Amino acid sequence: AQSVTQLGSHVSVSEGALVLLRCNYSSSVPPYLFWYVQYPNQGLQLLLKYTSAATLVKGINGFEAEFKKSETSFHLTKPSAHMSDAAEYFCAVSESGAGNKLTFGGGTRVLVKP
Amino acid sequence: DGGITQSPKYLFRKEGQNVTLSCEQNLNHDAMYWYRQDPGQGLRLIYYSQIVNDFQKGDIAEGYSVSREKKESFPLTVTSAQKNPTAFYLCASSPLGAGGKTQYFGPGTRLLVL
Numbered sequence: 001a002q003s004v005t006q007l008g009s010h011v012s013v014s015e016g017a018l019v020l021l022r023c024n025y026s027s028s029v030p031p032y033l034f035w036y037v038q039y040p041n042q043g044l045q046l047l048l049k050y051t052s053a054a055t056l057v058k059g060i061n062g063f064e065a066e067f068k069k070s071e072t073s074f075h076l077t078k079p080s081a082h083m084s085d086a087a088e089y090f091c092a093v094s095e096s097g098a099g100n101k102l103t104f105g106g107g108t109r110v111l112v113k114p
Numbered sequence: 115d116g117g118i119t120q121s122p123k124y125l126f127r128k129e130g131q132n133v134t135l136s137c138e139q140n141l142n143h144d145a146m147y148w149y150r151q152d153p154g155q156g157l158r159l160i161y162y163s164q165i166v167n168d169f170q171k172g173d174i175a176e177g178y179s180v181s182r183e184k185k186e187s188f189p190l191t192v193t194s195a196q197k198n199p200t201a202f203y204l205c206a207s208s209p210l211g212a213g214g215k216t217q218y219f220g221p222g223t224r225l226l227v228l
Contacts, residue, residue: 009154032214043118043204043219044157051214090156100145100208100215101172104156 002027002093006105014113019078021108023091033074034092035065050074086112116141118220120205125225127199135190135223137205144210146188150174151202163188164210200227
């Protein structure tokens with residue numbers, strides 16, 4: 001069975017500082033990996049996804065993530081935080097043959113300090 | 115504009131009452147999903163459907179029911195058997211395929227118990 005662990009339910013960063021959100025997964029087959037962002041009382045929006053092409057994936061709003069098979073990780077980064085990055089971020093995994101079902105991590109809420 | 119709509123935005127349930135949450139998509143996607151979101155627990159899959167007139171239970175289907183009579187629509191009924199229904203409910207849709215297909219989310223319905 002697949003699972004996702006996001007280290008840190010809350011992260012606080014200063015505006016202009018690096019944003020690093022950690023995601024580790026377990027999967028018995030090569031996974032597909034996703035990062036979504038959720039603003040308060042809204043649905044989820046896709047930031048980026050890994051589907052076995054390049055291991056460094058660039059997404060929207062300046063975010064990127066690197067797939068590291070040896071570490072079973074897919075950490076999300078942004079070089080310089082902006083106030084508009086304050087939101088909750090979810091890492092998710094799906095497996096080929098699993099009907100495109102997603103398994104989500106518990107989420108990380110990002111607070112950006114001026 | 116293509117997308118997913120959910121209604122109502124807020125829903126109140128009385129003790130012993132069944133309530134139905136609406137989800138409609140005009141993205142021509144074959145697959146649709148229902149998730150429940152509780153604080154600190156990420157999203158958990160309730161039901162999903164890959165084709166009209168067929169659906170499968172997810173991880174937390176007890177106390178819920180669905181139907182898929184039309185490709186565009188996937189309503190969720192929260193029955194009186196669901197003893198703790200207060201949560202944020204999210205509907206999503208995706209194309210079918212080999213895997214790694216992006217799920218697109220609606221804006222959500224918040225269900226509260228009176």
